[in-house]
Amino acid sequence: MTNIPVLDGHNDTLLKLRFPERGEERNFFERSDVGHIDLPRAREGGFGGGFFACYVRNPENDGWTEESALTLTKTGYEVADAPPLDPVYARSKADELVGVLFDLEAESEDELEVVRTAREIESCLSEGVLAAILHFEGAENLGPDPGALEDLYEVGLRSLGLVWSRPNAYAHGVPFRFPSPSDTGPGLTDAGKELVRECNRLGVLLDLSHLNERGFWDVASITETPLVATHSNAHALCPTSRNLTDSQLDAIRDSDGMVGVNFAVSFLRGDGREEVDTPLEDIVSHVDYLVERVGIERVGFGSDFDGAKVPREIGDASGLPRLISAMRGYDAAALRKLSHGNWVRVLHETWRR
Numbered sequence: 151m152t153n154i155p156v157l158d159g160h161n162d163t164l165l166k167l168r169f170p171e172r173g174e175e176r177n178f179f180e181r182s183d184v185g186h187i188d189l190p191r192a193r194e195g196g197f198g199g200g201f202f203a204c205y206v207r208n209p210e211n212d213g214w215t216e217e218s219a220l221t222l223t224k225t226g227y228e229v230a231d232a233p234p235l236d237p238v239y240a241r242s243k244a245d246e247l248v249g250v251l252f253d254l255e256a257e258s259e260d261e262l263e264v265v266r267t268a269r270e271i272e273s274c275l276s277e278g279v280l281a282a283i284l285h286f287e288g289a290e291n292l293g294p295d296p297g298a299l300e301d302l303y304e305v306g307l308r309s310l311g312l313v314w315s316r317p318n319a320y321a322h323g324v325p326f327r328f329p330s331p332s333d334t335g336p337g338l339t340d341a342g343k344e345l346v347r348e349c350n351r352l353g354v355l356l357d358l359s360h361l362n363e364r365g366f367w368d369v370a371s372i373t374e375t376p377l378v379a380t381h382s383n384a385h386a387l388c389p390t391s392r393n394l395t396d397s398q399l400d401a402i403r404d405s406d407g408m409v410g411v412n413f414a415v416s417f418l419r420g421d422g423r424e425e426v427d428t429p430l431e432d433i434v435s436h437v438d439y440l441v442e443r444v445g446i447e448r449v450g451f452g453s454d455f456d457g458a459k460v461p462r463e464i465g466d467a468s469g470l471p472r473l474i475s476a477m478r479g480y481d482a483a484a485l486r487k488l489s490h491g492n493w494v495r496v497l498h499e500t501w502r503r
């Protein structure tokens with residue numbers, strides 16, 4: 151039996167290809183044991199493509215990676231707030247990551263395509279071409295002038311997260327905390343509200359993952375498109391600042407939006423621990439909870455491959471069939487929706503093409 155293709159809400163593969171840790175260099179077209187996604191492992195697991203994030207690290211003292219900034223408490227952790235990025239720096243690094251994606255497309259001999267319409271995604275999925283959606287994780291990546299969004303749209307940008315987990319000129323991201331509410335700071339700035347309208351005008355998906363709660367509600371009150379969190383889970387099952395509360399989920403349901411279930415173990419586990427010996431059932435529990443809350447039409451995957459620690463049983467993109475087999479409560483039609491159909495639907499509605 152061939153695998154059901156998975157269209158996925160989030161990966162950090164471009165970052166890992168362009169800026170690998172020492173000894174973790176790899177070629178996307180050769181099978182590797184490093185990281186989570188390369189073309190051979192994608193084919194093996196039925197990874198049909200998804201959102202390829204351009205994420206720019208803080209140049210130094212990154213609040214997330216500096217161990218000194220992580221405070222462990224008896225019941226959880228708190229990571230010091232990452233400082234804002236210089237938008238000129240952010241844009242130059244983001245451009246390097248965009249370059250990596252288009253180089254992959256050029257070198258792939260038609261095996262990877264940067265997609266700009268929902269119809270292009272459908273034909274990629276049916277022909278076995280890897281469909282790559284260009285996504286910016288943090289609007290500081292646009293550079294100092296938000297007007298750059300229109301030029302980047304022409305290049306192929308189709309998805310924008312207003313923030314990563316740090317503040318910028320548009321909004322405030324949630325710092326990584328457990329246990330914690332996601333209500334961690336102020337809402338959108340005026341520039342942020344303007345950027346939401348501009349995304350609506352162009353047909354760019356607005357990603358709400360990493361946005362704090364007040365920012366979320368500001369977007370919800372302005373946007374005319376479905377509310378989408380590409381890689382977040384249920385706060386009720388894992389109370390990290392990065393997950394969505396029931397009232398946020400209800401708003402996503404009411405807007406006919408979408409949640410991509412994140413495989414990061416620390417956003418899955420009830421104890422929030424970064425432990426790869428986390429059963430696949432923990433992912434299934436989040437899928438079940440979200441389906442119950444927002445409906446079978448509004449849940450998909452947002453793996454965070456190459457950006458997070460995932461359960462050992464999945465391992466990497468080649469392990470996706472093991473997850474699909476663990477989802478015993480869903481028939482073939484439901485599995486097609488969860489694996490790719492819902493993403494295609496919401497992108498069609500958002501991009502309007």
Ligand SMILES: [Zn+2]
Nearest residue numbers: 287359360381
């Ligand atoms: Zn992320």
